[in-house]
Amino acid sequence: MLIRLFQQDSTYSVRAWRGLHFPVVFVNFSGSSPAKRPKYLANCRWPNGFKCPRCGNQRAYVMTRLWQCAGCRHQVSLTSGTILHNTRVSLVLWFWAAYLMTTDKRGISALLLQRQLELRRYETAWMMLHKLRRAMVNVAREPLYGEVEIDEAWIGGPQAGLRGSRQLKGRRAALVLVAVEKRGKASGRLRIAVIPDFKTTTLSAFIQQHIAPGSTIYTDALKSFTGLDNIGYRHIARAQPKTTELRKGAKSVVPLADRAIGNLQQWLIGTYHGVSRAQLQVYLDEFVFRHNRRNQPMAAFQTLLGLGTQQQSTAYSRIRGALDLAPTSAHG
Numbered sequence: 001m002l003i004r005l006f007q008q009d010s011t012y013s014v015r016a017w018r019g020l021h022f023p024v025v026f027v028n029f030s031g032s033s034p035a036k037r038p039k040y041l042a043n044c045r046w047p048n049g050f051k052c053p054r055c056g057n058q059r060a061y062v063m064t065r066l067w068q069c070a071g072c073r074h075q076v077s078l079t080s081g082t083i084l085h086n087t088r089v090s091l092v093l094w095f096w097a098a099y100l101m102t103t104d105k106r107g108i109s110a111l112l113l114q115r116q117l118e119l120r121r122y123e124t125a126w127m128m129l130h131k132l133r134r135a136m137v138n139v140a141r142e143p144l145y146g147e148v149e150i151d152e153a154w155i156g157g158p159q160a161g162l163r164g165s166r167q168l169k170g171r172r173a174a175l176v177l178v179a180v181e182k183r184g185k186a187s188g189r190l191r192i193a194v195i196p197d198f199k200t201t202t203l204s205a206f207i208q209q210h211i212a213p214g215s216t217i218y219t220d221a222l223k224s225f226t227g228l229d230n231i232g233y234r235h236i237a238r239a240q241p242k243t244t245e246l247r248k249g250a251k252s253v254v255p256l257a258d259r260a261i262g263n264l265q266q267w268l269i270g271t272y273h274g275v276s277r278a279q280l281q282v283y284l285d286e287f288v289f290r291h292n293r294r295n296q297p298m299a300a301f302q303t304l305l306g307l308g309t310q311q312q313s314t315a316y317s318r319i320r321g322a323l324d325l326a327p328t329s330a331h332g
């Protein structure tokens with residue numbers, strides 16, 4: 001049996017986003033004639049109406065996929081800057097692929113996508129998934145803030161299940177560092193990175209890259225987590241109970257980070273049956289993307305297709321204002 005990612009997440013739902021309802025627009029798109037599809041793309045790109053990127057004019061002449069500004073005559077392609085641009089794969093297939101990838105919580109393998117879309121070539125399915133994953137990696141990021149738990153783990157090797165055994169090193173295993181926002185008992189946003197070692201400089205660099213100064217950081221008592229108070233963080237380090245004690249029900253000092261690591265390991269095994277070290281970061285990015293967008297499938301869908309770019313500042317201000325956290329606290 002495959003273990004589902006985020007199986008504890010009972011509040012997962014398809015909700016309206018930016019006034020567009022996910023399944024409705026999708027079904028409309030899929031069933032509509034090719035001539036009407038540009039209208040859907042236009043609604044995605046300019047949810048508040050057309051705005052010329054050059055002069056700001058709000059009137060345009062519509063020429064199928066090309067829109068021309070009525071002010072300065074600047075032409076804007078509906079698909080430029082998206083993965084739909086200059087592709088030989090039909091738009092409908094792209095939409096289906098992004099839809100399947102964002103609605104299946106585990107993700108989808110190239111073989112399954114090929115079967116679902118009845119693609120003649122496996123390579124086409126593989127290429128599409130590859131491109132969609134790249135869109136996940138390129139998401140603009142704001143640092144985590146507030147209360148943040150950090151923990152380290154071995155991933156991808158045969159000893160993946162033996163967290164806490166820092167001496168065990170396998171050639172195929174990778175070290176990762178996990179940071180997760182603590183919102184009461186629930187998890188906020190997540191970051192995971194492959195790291196070369198557990199040195200203080202490595203850990204500090206990760207923290208400065210991913211966590212806003214002034215945040216409170218919770219860690220176990222690993223010696224490398226030192227000096228964080230000197231670089232602008234409040235640091236609370238506590239000794240982690242031994243693995244045997246944790247199995248008997250002792251409380252982890254970083255429970256949310258532990259849960260994220262457990263989910264990550266189950267997901268990697270269940271969906272991809274193990275991942276090579278070289279590719280690991282891409283899959284970590286996919287895992288993080290899925291986690292951070294788990295309550296916004298519509299946003300995830302549009303981000304994958306590169307359609308949501310005009311609205312990113314709004315989306316992230318929602319995150320900063322913690323508006324996106326309300327639904328997640330319900331299942332804490």
Ligand SMILES: [Zn+2]
Binds near residue numbers: 070
């Ligand atoms: Zn213009």
